[in-house]
Amino acid sequence: MKIGLLGVGHLAEYLVRGARGVDFVLGPRSADKAARLAATYGCAVADSNQAVVDQCEMVLVCLPAADGLAILQGLRFRAGQSVCSVMAGARIDALRAAVAPAAAFCSMMPGFANAFSAGPSLIYPGDAAWEQFLARLGPVHRFDKVDAFETAAVFGAMSGASIFLLRHLARWYEGQGLDAVTARRLVAETFRGNAEVLLQADAGLDDIVRGVTTPGGITEQLVATLEARGALAAWDSAMNTVLARMSPERG
Numbered sequence: 001m002k003i004g005l006l007g008v009g010h011l012a013e014y015l016v017r018g019a020r021g022v023d024f025v026l027g028p029r030s031a032d033k034a035a036r037l038a039a040t041y042g043c044a045v046a047d048s049n050q051a052v053v054d055q056c057e058m059v060l061v062c063l064p065a066a067d068g069l070a071i072l073q074g075l076r077f078r079a080g081q082s083v084c085s086v087m088a089g090a091r092i093d094a095l096r097a098a099v100a101p102a103a104a105f106c107s108m109m110p111g112f113a114n115a116f117s118a119g120p121s122l123i124y125p126g127d128a129a130w131e132q133f134l135a136r137l138g139p140v141h142r143f144d145k146v147d148a149f150e151t152a153a154v155f156g157a158m159s160g161a162s163i164f165l166l167r168h169l170a171r172w173y174e175g176q177g178l179d180a181v182t183a184r185r186l187v188a189e190t191f192r193g194n195a196e197v198l199l200q201a202d203a204g205l206d207d208i209v210r211g212v213t214t215p216g217g218i219t220e221q222l223v224a225t226l227e228a229r230g231a232l233a234a235w236d237s238a239m240n241t242v243l244a245r246m247s248p249e250r251g
């Protein structure tokens, strides 16, 4: 599998790390990073963005969300090519227009977790070749309806924000005197364990919540304090603001 990468920044590096066995052709900008990825993972580096497009049937777009579409509009694509954008907020119709006559697909993923092949990816619409690529980076969720894809794609922000939450909690333990390694592991292991509960337990979410909440106990106390400060409800309004950016007519 050979894939051209436009935009060799943070996400591109995570994907190159995670998708072993793929022949990546990198754009030349961010020359230091491209050279390092070439040396470490055997990627090729093309002379220009257009040279990436000319050499590859499949092109993955990891450009800045703000001007990625304009950059694509300046490139020539051909029929039979397949372009997948991971740019937050880039919508399928605008992407199709920018890369015509190539086929266009939208994806979203957490990023860093994909370097460990542990991050879920979304794809809209479904495509066997892109799904095969994304499967190297973690579980793949295919969407047939654009509204559902754009709703699910809010998880790109949810994922990043969850890292802030994990850091915040680790810092609390450190502030109370725990060493940094123990604090980090404790937080990570707790969330990983609870993620396994959601993935493996047959019980519904409400039953799981009941099972871990002793009446009058410390979970009840912590959640009541958070809810009194609107901490959980704040996630709804924050997620709504991101959805409004992804899908303005629904925001």
Ligand SMILES: NC(=O)c1ccc[n+]([C@@H]2O[C@H](COP(=O)([O-])OP(=O)(O)OC[C@H]3O[C@@H](n4cnc5c(N)ncnc54)[C@H](OP(=O)(O)O)[C@@H]3O)[C@@H](O)[C@H]2O)c1
Pocket: 006, 007, 008, 009, 010, 011, 012, 027, 029, 030, 049, 062, 063, 064, 065, 066, 068, 071, 086, 087, 088, 108, 109, 110, 111, 112, 156
């Ligand atoms: N980071 C994540 O975990 C993550 C996860 C999911 C989706 N995304 C999406 O992935 C995209 C990239 O995010 P990122 O965090 O990787 O950003 P980033 O680190 O800033 O990477 C963007 C890269 O694109 C390069 N670039 C800018 N203009 C270019 C051009 N005209 N031609 C070729 N390359 C150009 C930048 O080079 P310079 O530095 O020289 O400007 C930079 O290396 C965004 O659209 C974001 O929404 C990111």
